[in-house]
Amino acid sequence: MRFALSLFLLFQAALHARISTLVDDVHRIGPGRTRYIDIPMPVEPARVLCAFEVRSPPKTMIRARLISASGEVAADSGLAIHGGFSARPARRGRYRLEFDNRLNLTREVAVSLHVKVVYGEAPLPPPRRADPVKGQILVWSSMAFFATTALYAGARIKRNLDRDP
Structure with a gap:
């Protein structure tokens, strides 16, 4: 019953949100380099969903960050072989996703990236008690x-x- 209610609430939230896929591909990041992806956020309630996984070489760690135009870090995944984050930036504007491979100075890294932006996601109303x-x-x-x-x-x-x- 709870599962059905959870699905119903997620479905209701998804009706009012628009999901835009920015990146769903394998990218190569050179040794000691960073790769940037620009994200425009013209509307206020927007959430950035980012997931990554290092394909090759194995056990190489990278860092993913969401950085505002002023240089503030809105979200950080930390160093990991695979990971990601879900962040709702405080202000609209231009943001940049940074994928950092500066720890690996010898070989380029192949990274599977999945980046989505959810526009119009409103917070769910508080649950009500049954009569x-x-x-x-x-x-x-x-x-x-x-x-x-x-x-x-x-x-x-x-x-x-x-x-x-």
Whole structure:
């Protein structure tokens, strides 16, 4: 029941949001270099979803950051082989995703990048409590239905047992 309610709430939130995929590809970052992806955010409620995974060479760590035009770091994934972040910047404007490979000075890195921007995502309203009277009605009607079904099944079984072979 909770799962169905969660799906319903996510579906309702998705109706009002527009998801834009910016990057869904494998990129190469040179040794000791950084790669930048510009993200315009013309509207206020926008969320940046970023996920990455280093394909080759194995066990090489990179860092992903979301940086504003003024140079403030809005989100940081930390050094990782795979990871990501979900960030809602405070102000609209131009932002830049930075993928940092400066720790690896010998070989280029192939990174699978997935970057999406969700526009118009509004916070969900606070959950409401159910009416206790309606809850009692539901419980009592369920118990009555179960009792009726059990009595009917018991009567059918008794009638079949009492019948002469």
